[in-house]
Amino acid sequence: MPSREPSADPLGEIETLTREIASLETQFSNHKLSPEQFESMSEQLKERISDAESMAYTMAKTDETIAKRMRARTYSEIGVQQVCNHFIYGSKKSLEPEFGVDRIPRYSLEIEGGKGLPVDTALLERLANIRLLTATLFEKLPFCPKCGSPANVYARFKCTQCASIDISINRMVEHLACGTIHEERAFRVGKSMVCPSCKKVLQKPDEQRASLRL
Numbered sequence: 770m771p772s773r774e775p776s777a778d779p780l781g782e783i784e785t786l787t788r789e790i791a792s793l794e795t796q797f798s799n800h801k802l803s804p805e806q807f808e809s810m811s812e813q814l815k816e817r818i819s820d821a822e823s824m825a826y827t828m829a830k831t832d833e834t835i836a837k838r839m840r841a842r843t844y845s846e847i848g849v850q851q852v853c854n855h856f857i858y859g860s861k862k863s864l865e866p867e868f869g870v871d872r873i874p875r876y877s878l879e880i881e882g883g884k885g886l887p888v889d890t891a892l893l894e895r896l897a898n899i900r901l902l903t904a905t906l907f908e909k910l911p912f913c914p915k916c917g918s919p920a921n922v923y924a925r926f927k928c929t930q931c932a933s934i935d936i937s938i939n940r941m942v943e944h945l946a947c948g949t950i951h952e953e954r955a956f957r958v959g960k961s962m963v964c965p966s967c968k969k970v971l972q973k974p975d976e977q978r979a980s981l982r983l
Contacts, residue, residue, distance in 0.1 A: 779825040780838055786818045805829040848892050871920040879899045943978045
């Protein structure tokens with residue numbers, strides 16, 4: 770079966786290809802196609818349907834007409850109904866990712882009994898494309914451009930002056946009244962915070978300002 774250029778109407782193409790698959794099934798049941806022929810031709814049609822669906826979701830990002838048609842097609846999917854029920858009848862909380870040891874974000878719906886029902890990230894992305902969900906930035910992670918995994922990619926800090934990597938992160942505290950800036954441990958006297966310069970006890974949060982330094 771020859772390859773085809775991407776369709777300007779991917780949803781129309783999906784309907785046409787679906788009819789072609791139904792026709793193949795009829796021919797196979799009438800013994801007009803061998804099992805090998807049926808399997809090969811069906812697989813090619815299914816691949817084209819998958820490509821057309823991907824194109825439709827991409828176009829839906831900027832084309833509200835296609836997005837509306839995709840929403841109508843999507844509501845019948847069990848996974849979509851579960852996500853919709855979460856926001857309509859369930860906890861209605863935003864879906865925030867959870868990170869495992871591989872640092873790959875995963876999502877789950879809170880169901881009865883406090884248990885979590887895993888949700889495919891690709892499904893959530895599709896629902897965002899057709900505007901059933903609104904995607905917001907939660908976290909940025911470095912990842913490998915080849916395998917797409919962030920598991921073994923780490924940030925590496927080094928001194929901008931001597932290039933040493935033997936560095937630490939310290940919490941700095943500024944006493945706003947006198948302008949002194951020192952590491953937090955220099956202010957610690959037992960359970961109290963005392964300015965190492967003017968010796969004043971810092972009793973209120975608005976008397977100091979904290980920052981981090983490598």
